[in-house]
Amino acid sequence: MMKLVHVVGARPNFMKVxxxxxxxxxxxxxxxxxxxxxxxxxVNMSEVFFTDLGLPEPDHYLDVGSGSHAEQTASIMTGFxxxxxxxxxxxxxVYGDVNSTVAAALVCAKLLIPVGHVEAGLRSLDRTMPEEIxxxxxxxxxxxLFTPSSDGNENLIREGVNPAKIHLVGNVMIDTLVQLLPxxxxxxxxxxxxxYALVTLHRPxxxxxxxxxxxxxxxxxxxxxRLKVVFPIHPRTRQRIADFDLRLPGSESFQLREPMGxxxxxxxxxxxxxxxxxxxxxxxxxxxxxxxCLTLRENTERPVTVTDGTxxxxxxxxxxxxxxxxxxxxGDQKEGKIPPxxxxxxxxxxxNVLHDFLN
Ligand code: UD1
Numbered sequence: 001m002m003k004l005v006h007v008v009g010a011r012p013n014f015m016k017v018x019x020x021x022x023x024x025x026x027x028x029x030x031x032x033x034x035x036x037x038x039x040x041x042x043v044n045m046s047e048v049f050f051t052d053l054g055l056p057e058p059d060h061y062l063d064v065g066s067g068s069h070a071e072q073t074a075s076i077m078t079g080f081x082x083x084x085x086x087x088x089x090x091x092x093x094v095y096g097d098v099n100s101t102v103a104a105a106l107v108c109a110k111l112l113i114p115v116g117h118v119e120a121g122l123r124s125l126d127r128t129m130p131e132e133i134x135x136x137x138x139x140x141x142x143x144x145l146f147t148p149s150s151d152g153n154e155n156l157i158r159e160g161v162n163p164a165k166i167h168l169v170g171n172v173m174i175d176t177l178v179q180l181l182p183x184x185x186x187x188x189x190x191x192x193x194x195x196y197a198l199v200t201l202h203r204p205x206x207x208x209x210x211x212x213x214x215x216x217x218x219x220x221x222x223x224x225x226r227l228k229v230v231f232p233i234h235p236r237t238r239q240r241i242a243d244f245d246l247r248l249p250g251s252e253s254f255q256l257r258e259p260m261g262x263x264x265x266x267x268x269x270x271x272x273x274x275x276x277x278x279x280x281x282x283x284x285x286x287x288x289x290x291x292x293c294l295t296l297r298e299n300t301e302r303p304v305t306v307t308d309g310t311x312x313x314x315x316x317x318x319x320x321x322x323x324x325x326x327x328x329x330x331g332d333q334k335e336g337k338i339p340p341x342x343x344x345x346x347x348x349x350x351x352n353v354l355h356d357f358l359n
Contacts, residue, residue: 002030002358005089007080009037009064009100012173012281014049015262016095016118019175019347021055027351030090030358035083037076037100038063042235048261053176069099069130076103084111090358093118094138097131097280097301102138109141114357118172118350120145121152122280122301128205131280135301144357146350148172148284149304149339169349170341173281174288177266178344185264187271192255197227197325198272202234206278206296210244212316216296217241219318220276221249223325230268232257274328276321283311288342292333294324310336 004024006017017034024032036058040046050057062079064072076099084092084107092108093116094101101117108115117138124132139145139156147153148171156166199220207213220229231248233241233256241248248256260268266285269275275286275293283302286293287309298315305311312334314321327333341349 002028002090003033003087004028004030004354004358005033005035005084005087005092007035007037007092007094007100007104008058009039009062009076010096010098011040011045011049011259012279013095013098013100014046014053014055015176015281016172017093018053018055019172019179020093020118020350023347023351024354027348028355028358030354033060033087033089034058035060035062035080035104037079037103038065039072039076039098039100041065042259044259044261045235052262053180073099073103076100077107080104080107081111084108084113089113091116091354094142095119097122097134097138099130099134102134105138105141114143115141116144116146116350116354116357117142118146119148121147121154121156121166123151123155124299124301126299130204132301144353146172146346146353148342148346149302151303167349167353168341169353170343170346171284171339172346172350173284174342175344175347176262177285177288180263181266181270183263184267184270187267190264190268192230192268192271193228195227195273195329197223197229197274197276198268199229199231199276200234200279200282201231201277201296202236203278203297204236207234207237207240213237213240213244214246215316215318217246217248219321221254222322223276224249224251224254227273227325227329228253228255230255230257230272232260232265234259274325276325283309284342286310287336288338290336292328294321296321304339308337308339310334 064075278296283305287305293311
């Protein structure tokens with residue numbers, strides 16, 4: 001029997017592997033093996049997603065933990081090399097743009113094991129983002145490139161990738177959203193007012209810089225004077241706020257929470273008045289849900305969320321953020337449409353391509 005290994009490691013990977021795992025189970029008689037690198041390890045950054053998404057326990061856990069990019073990438077490579085040497089897979093699938101993605105792809109490329117990259121071709125064109133380096137390198141050494149939108153195809157072709165490797169399949173993260181929205185928690189169970197902003201922040205460009213993080217925190221405090229702010233805080237951001245000795249607002253209208261599981265988070269997201277974020281996945285999920293999204297970044301590797309969807313980039317301009325929130329509160333919000341192929345069936349398209357590839 002053929003063997004297919006999936007590699008995941010960080011929070012956004014888990015929503016992407018789930019529908020692909022299921023679609024392959026239905027379409028192919030391949031043995032599937034799940035490898036978790038341990039890049040994220042806290043219960044609420046990892047385990048809670050396995051429960052919410054119904055993912056099987058990983059077959060291999062590499063336990064790499066945190067560290068510098070070099071340390072983390074090297075540990076994943078060393079651990080994953082051991083796994084693939086024993087398992088000898090026929091194909092490895094990697095997801096998204098985290099360190100686990102590029103590390104696993106590089107191991108496979110050197111061992112001549114075919115690699116498929118799910119969420120290929122996205123480009124912010126900003127090489128100061130660690131994820132942009134991961135995207136560029138992973139795509140250059142992958143054999144199958146599954147793109148979520150046509151800009152991904154254009155980027156890959158511009159970079160000289162053989163078009164025969166590229167498959168426009170749509171967005172697997174939206175497959176998970178479509179499947180699990182009916183199971184999302186009752187938004188009423190959170191005891192929130194009708195209107196609130198849901199905030200997530202974790203990009204180094206926002207949270208590792210004292211001046212920037214201070215300005216963001218001050219602006220969130222200001223926004224919370226007229227709109228309840230709910231802020232599930234990423235461990236990196238919590239750590240930086242402590243390191244920089246910054247004070248978060250203590251008022252009732254500013255609710256700090258631990259990072260949330262998937263079913264709770266999508267419930268809060270679908271009912272929110274506005275999402276304020278620097279996440280990639282949330283730009284996509286808000287576009288699908290029709291929720292206004294204000295992104296605290298100068299660029300995005302997901303431009304369809306701006307051209308087609310509800311996303312607006314506010315960059316580092318906190319006054320612009322404030323004005324946009326006011327506009328949304330006045331009912332003046334950007335209308336969006338759902339990009340092509342974000343229809344809940346992307347993983348089935350991937351399984352069809354894999355069927356042909358492996359046979
Ligand atoms: C990583 C990804 C990023 C992704 C994000 C989603 C890379 C380069 N970055 O960023 O693309 O958007 O995940 O969350 O792969 N920590 C914990 N518990 C954990 C994990 C991390 O406390 O379970 C803390 C550690 O102090 C760690 C810090 O968070 O040093 C940052 O974690 P890391 O995995 O390096 O990067 P993220 O910021 O999570």
